[in-house]
Amino acid sequence: EADIYQTPRYLVIGTGKKITLECSQTMGHDKMYWYQQDPGMELHLIHYSYGVNSTEKGDLSSESTVSRIRTEHFPLTLESARPSHTSQYLCATATSGGAGDTQYFGPGTRLTVL
Amino acid sequence: GQQLNQSPQSMFIQEGEDVSMNCTSSSIFNTWLWYKQDPGEGPVLLIALYKAGELTSNGRLTAQFGITRKDSFLNISASIPSDVGIYFCAGQLLGGADGLTFGKGTHLIIQP
Numbered sequence: 001e002a003d004i005y006q007t008p009r010y011l012v013i014g015t016g017k018k019i020t021l022e023c024s025q026t027m028g029h030d031k032m033y034w035y036q037q038d039p040g041m042e043l044h045l046i047h048y049s050y051g052v053n054s055t056e057k058g059d060l061s062s063e064s065t066v067s068r069i070r071t072e073h074f075p076l077t078l079e080s081a082r083p084s085h086t087s088q089y090l091c092a093t094a095t096s097g098g099a100g101d102t103q104y105f106g107p108g109t110r111l112t113v114l
Numbered sequence: 115g116q117q118l119n120q121s122p123q124s125m126f127i128q129e130g131e132d133v134s135m136n137c138t139s140s141s142i143f144n145t146w147l148w149y150k151q152d153p154g155e156g157p158v159l160l161i162a163l164y165k166a167g168e169l170t171s172n173g174r175l176t177a178q179f180g181i182t183r184k185d186s187f188l189n190i191s192a193s194i195p196s197d198v199g200i201y202f203c204a205g206q207l208l209g210g211a212d213g214l215t216f217g218k219g220t221h222l223i224i225q226p
Contacts, residue, residue, distance in 0.1 A: 102147060
């Protein structure tokens with residue numbers, strides 16, 4: 001079954017720690033995205049990738065970085081976590097082609113930085 | 115970036131009532147999508163619309179791609195408690211860069 005996986009689902013960590021949020025997909029999609037969302041609020045695009053070795057920054061400036069070494073994986077890294085990074089992080093994928101940019105979301109990672 | 119105006123921001127309704135929400139923009143879109151998000155989860159795609167005037171149903175949900183390409187609506191008939199959540203519209207700009215523009219969401223609350 002094609003799906004999008006995010007790990008961990010919940011993470012509570014102290015200030016200054018390095019963290020990596022994992023996103024993997026079996027959808028076979030070229031495009032992948034990371035969004036940041038505060039509870040009940042709108043989604044903000046922070047990174048996207050159109051394929052292997054392709055990464056771009058989104059509309060919302062973020063101190064995080066991403067990599068796309070394999071089609072299936074799009075990890076997001078924070079070198080030094082701060083309380084201001086507390087939020088929900090959502091990964092999404094989309095296929096290229098006639099269906100446009102129809103995006104499918106993973107379950108999200110809820111990050112709390114103390 | 116380009117904004118979508120999604121309304122209403124929140125709705126308090128009785129179980130069994132019909133619900134209607136919409137998104138409008140001053141720009142033209144070639145794709146309209148509607149998502150539902152439950153607390154602590156990622157948005158789930160409900161309906162995708164790809165042609166102006168298209169009317170699509172998914173169970174009790176019906177959505178339409180406005181004929182002007184600048185708006186879309188979502189209707190939910192005979193609401194039930196599990197319809198509670200946040201509904202987001204999203205669109206892809208005609209001739210724009212890849213990627214979606216999201217509305218700010220409609221919070222649906224159902225009173226028993």
